[in-house]
Every structure is written in C-alpha cells, then in structure tokens.
Amino acid sequence: MRPESLAPRLLGRRVPLPLVAWLTLVWVALWGDLSVGTVLGGLATGLVVTWLLPMPPINRAIRPHPVPLARFLLYFAFDLVISTVRVVYYVLRPGDPPTQFVRVPLRTTSEPITVLVMVAISTVPGSLVVERYPGELLLHVLGRPGDVTGPVRRDVAELESRLVAAFGTPMDQEELA
Numbered sequence: 001m002r003p004e005s006l007a008p009r010l011l012g013r014r015v016p017l018p019l020v021a022w023l024t025l026v027w028v029a030l031w032g033d034l035s036v037g038t039v040l041g042g043l044a045t046g047l048v049v050t051w052l053l054p055m056p057p058i059n060r061a062i063r064p065h066p067v068p069l070a071r072f073l074l075y076f077a078f079d080l081v082i083s084t085v086r087v088v089y090y091v092l093r094p095g096d097p098p099t100q101f102v103r104v105p106l107r108t109t110s111e112p113i114t115v116l117v118m119v120a121i122s123t124v125p126g127s128l129v130v131e132r133y134p135g136e137l138l139l140h141v142l143g144r145p146g147d148v149t150g151p152v153r154r155d156v157a158e159l160e161s162r163l164v165a166a167f168g169t170p171m172d173q174e175e176l177a
Contacts, residue, residue: 101138
C-alpha cells in the first residue's frame with residue numbers, strides 16, 4: 001500500500017487517515033459511549049483537526065544504532081543512580097542544597113537530537129532545562145557544590161555525543177566531528 005493512499009487530499013491538504021482513526025478512537029474513549037453519533041463526531045473532529053493543524057514532516061533518517069544505543073542506556077542508567085544518590089543526600093542533609101544556573105552550548109543543530117538531549121537532562125534528578133536558546137540551553141543544577149560550569153558543560157557534551165552516536169544521522173555525526 002502506498003503512503004499517499006493513507007493520506008488522501010481534502011480541499012488541497014493531505015489528511016492522514018491513521019491519525020484520524022486514532023483521534024476518533026480517543027474521542028469515543030473520552031465520551032465513553034460507543035454510538036454512531038459519537039463515532040461520526042469523532043471522525044468529523046479528527047478530519048477537522050488534521051486538516052486545520054497539519055503535522056510537520058517527520059525526519060525518517062533518524063534511526064537507532066544498537067551498539068551506541070546500548071552504551072547510551074548504560075551511561076544514562078549509571079547517571080540516574082549517581083544523581084539520585086546525590087539529590088537524596090542533599091534532601092536529607094540540613095540546610096539548603098547548592099544550586100546553580102549554567103548556560104551550556106550545544107554543538108548539534110538537529111532539532112530531534114536537541115529534544116533528546118533536553119529530555120535526557122530533565123529526566124536525571126538534580127538537573128532541569130529551564131530555557132532553550134539558539135545553540136544553547138540554560139540548566140538548573142542541584143546538588144553540585146562549587147563552580148560547576150565546566151563539569152556540567154562536559155557532561156552535556158558527552159551526553160550529546162552519545163545521543164548523536166545512538167540516534168544521529170551521518171550529517172549529525174559530521175557536526176560533532
């Protein structure tokens with residue numbers, strides 16, 4: 001089956017039928033009533049939403065690379081454990097924990113890789129992406145005493161390299177070389 005058959009044109013715009021079907025299913029689940037009217041209402045809503053708010057094209061060049069992905073997951077799991085221990089220590093200890101804001105430059109211009117970096121940083125306890133600027137992130141770092149600008153920037157650069165190795169395109173990998 002050709003991809004065009006799953007997204008026919010409606011008044012000049014493509015409408016992805018699998019997405020319309022999914023939105024219809026969600027609509028019926030939200031209403032909690034499997035009737036003809038609810039299904040037709042879900043179909044109409046799905047068609048209107050997908051026609052008015054078309055999805056951007058997906059970069060299909062991003063594919064997981066198994067060995068670098070395994071390395072990234074091991075590094076990430078280790079970082080989760082260490083960061084959790086660090087945050088628990090500062091939570092149980094009397095007094096205020098050390099906190100800082102750090103601006104971290106990014107080397108990649110890839111939007112999907114940048115999002116993966118932001119999600120990975122925010123998932124680890126003690127670090128949070130506060131703001132994204134062109135080519136850099138503003139991070140809030142908890143539980144690391146002293147000036148942590150250098151170490152945090154190195155940590156993010158390593159994370160970015162691991163994510164590019166695990167998911168990046170050849171163009172992404174050239175950017176970091």
